[in-house]
Amino acid sequence: MKRLAWMAALVILAAVPFWVSGTFYVNIASQILLYAILALGVNVLAGYAGLVTLGHAGLFGIAAYAAAKIMNAGYGHVTVATGALAVTLVAAAVFAVLALRGTGLGFVMITVALGQIVWGVAYRWISLTNGDNGISITGRPSPLGLSLTTPARFYWATLIVFVIAVISMAIFVASPFGASVRGTRDQPRRMNALGYHVWMIRFLAFLFSAFWSGVAGLLYLYYNQFVSPQAVALTASAEALLMVIAGGSATLLGPIAGAGLVVVIKNVASGYIERWNFVLGAIFVAIVVFMPEGLVPGAVRLARRVRGR
Amino acid sequence: MSLWVVLAVNSITFGGLLFLLSAGFSLIFGLMKIPNLTHGSFFMLGAYFATSLIARGFNFWAAALVGGLLVAAFGGVIERFILRRLAGAELAQVLVTLGLSFMVADVCLMVWTGDPIRIDTPAGLRGATSMLGLGFPTYRLAISLIAVVFAAALWALLDRTRLGAMIRAGVDDPAMARVVGIRVSRLFTIVFCLGAWLAGFAGVIGGPILSVYPGLDQEMLPLALVVVILGGSGSLLGSLVGSFVVGFLYNFGQAMFPELAYVVLFLPMLIVLVVRPQGLFGRPAL
Numbered sequence: 087m088k089r090l091a092w093m094a095a096l097v098i099l100a101a102v103p104f105w106v107s108g109t110f111y112v113n114i115a116s117q118i119l120l121y122a123i124l125a126l127g128v129n130v131l132a133g134y135a136g137l138v139t140l141g142h143a144g145l146f147g148i149a150a151y152a153a154a155k156i157m158n159a160g161y162g163h164v165t166v167a168t169g170a171l172a173v174t175l176v177a178a179a180v181f182a183v184l185a186l187r188g189t190g191l192g193f194v195m196i197t198v199a200l201g202q203i204v205w206g207v208a209y210r211w212i213s214l215t216n217g218d219n220g221i222s223i224t225g226r227p228s229p230l231g232l233s234l235t236t237p238a239r240f241y242w243a244t245l246i247v248f249v250i251a252v253i254s255m256a257i258f259v260a261s262p263f264g265a266s267v268r269g270t271r272d273q274p275r276r277m278n279a280l281g282y283h284v285w286m287i288r289f290l291a292f293l294f295s296a297f298w299s300g301v302a303g304l305l306y307l308y309y310n311q312f313v314s315p316q317a318v319a320l321t322a323s324a325e326a327l328l329m330v331i332a333g334g335s336a337t338l339l340g341p342i343a344g345a346g347l348v349v350v351i352k353n354v355a356s357g358y359i360e361r362w363n364f365v366l367g368a369i370f371v372a373i374v375v376f377m378p379e380g381l382v383p384g385a386v387r388l389a390r391r392v393r394g395r
Numbered sequence: 396m397s398l399w400v401v402l403a404v405n406s407i408t409f410g411g412l413l414f415l416l417s418a419g420f421s422l423i424f425g426l427m428k429i430p431n432l433t434h435g436s437f438f439m440l441g442a443y444f445a446t447s448l449i450a451r452g453f454n455f456w457a458a459a460l461v462g463g464l465l466v467a468a469f470g471g472v473i474e475r476f477i478l479r480r481l482a483g484a485e486l487a488q489v490l491v492t493l494g495l496s497f498m499v500a501d502v503c504l505m506v507w508t509g510d511p512i513r514i515d516t517p518a519g520l521r522g523a524t525s526m527l528g529l530g531f532p533t534y535r536l537a538i539s540l541i542a543v544v545f546a547a548a549l550w551a552l553l554d555r556t557r558l559g560a561m562i563r564a565g566v567d568d569p570a571m572a573r574v575v576g577i578r579v580s581r582l583f584t585i586v587f588c589l590g591a592w593l594a595g596f597a598g599v600i601g602g603p604i605l606s607v608y609p610g611l612d613q614e615m616l617p618l619a620l621v622v623v624i625l626g627g628s629g630s631l632l633g634s635l636v637g638s639f640v641v642g643f644l645y646n647f648g649q650a651m652f653p654e655l656a657y658v659v660l661f662l663p664m665l666i667v668l669v670v671r672p673q674g675l676f677g678r679p680a681l
Contacts, residue, residue, distance in 0.1 A: 138486055138489070140489075140493070184665055184668060184669070187668050187669065187672045188668075188672065190485065191424075191428060191430050191485055191489070192672070194430060194486075194489055195430050195620055195623075195624060196624070196668065198432075198617065198620060199617055199620050199621060199624070199661060199664065202617040202657075202661075203657060203658060203661050206656075206657025206658065206660075206661075207655075207657065207658060209657075210653075210654055210655075210656065210657055211654045211655060212654060213654065214654075319613075320613060321497065324493055324494075324497070327490070331490065361501055361505070363497045363498075363500060363501040363504075364497065364498050364501035364502065366494070366497050367493075367494040367495060367496070367497030367498035367499075367501070368494070368498060369494070370490055370491065370493060370494025370497070371477070371491050371494040371495060371498070374481070374487045374490045374491050374494070375477065375480065375481070375487075375491070378484070378487060
């Protein structure tokens, strides 16, 4: 039954370019999927490990910048992808070593500071990152010989990566490692007493989270063919966290729903009013105050009540 | 030679401003465990309020006073009506303060537009004062002096008055403070207003040297974070030392490695975190 629902969802998603009209909406669907990958990555830390990060746009941006630099140096797409992800993982290891000096609020503050360093480098280190003007790449690459130039083709490529991301998350959640990550969130001292290496578990969770954020960063670059400091600003980190919280953290569907919600509101808001940051802030405040558990768990609870349990 | 002296004076001035900003942040963080991400917005709001007040004919110091008080009132409202409801939920408080900072930034952009606004240096403090054969900008010296006076006043408030004793008790052990009859929730409001006021006031007096522009909030907030991580939260001495360290690194970093000033700024924070996670003057967590 559940498997059937997943298959149906996959078929519907795969058919999106056929039933939505216009490239604009296909592009929005691509955006939703790529941000959902980022949100799934953030959720590993914020939801399952209980380590709220406000610096993940930094890792997302590092992947995009690294890929842009490598691509503009004239290398092929395999080198670009592996190189960018390797750079992201190295940066993530450094971030993790520093940020895991603290937990709770300490972790939040350190990730804010680290994210701002990345922003500072992106904005000020002009000889490396071209400052505010950002870096452009010439056209989308064609991995494995497949051209990604049309919106529909790019959407399907993103969908394939997205499905792999979801499957990896499902395996992560069900695995003993996933259970130990949740254990370090709920009972770190007990986990320690039971002989688990709490720090190492958190470190590995950080790398896993950073990997998918890096993949999302790579897709972001391919999608926009451009990266600028805007991608690594605090606002971007906050948006990623909002996707997780709005949808419902520590669930599989939550971050995906949250990504859809945030991307749609962002596009609608910027289409009609110019005040996206105000709307973003207001949603933040409203969700935290009125619906702290997020949309998906809230909806599940409502459905249960309707069914009369 | 004179370049270094100018840089040093600028560093001390900037350090003084940072102290006003981060002392409030540190108090709020120390007492209420809220990393108040609207603190940069308080700074920027103070400066913007002052520009409007000055445009309506207030003189600089009156604008500084009123601007600071308006920010304090705003802080009080946030604490009383939003943060109070989220007591104990630390993550929720982080997110709400972050959301509020976006809203404030956007409202500022709408009201005061995107152009940088300069605040004129107050009349009596223009020009330079000569000292030891060198000319120093008078206003910058005045800011340094104000910071020293505020540091002394805050120290006296925290260390010598009954209110200060209650705040210290609240920082050390809120549960025990409640038991002995201190109304910690009222203290929270007072401290939050005080912190907001310090940030707003710092924004006003920083206006003439920084000018006021959108994004000032996000520029100042990480600096306050660095100061507090460096100095240790809840420690006034930590804020003071941290502010001057950051002030010097910021100014000398910009002069010597203009592209990497931001990185230079965060290096000592990283070193301190690795060697002494609680900060230079913080106490280790139990």
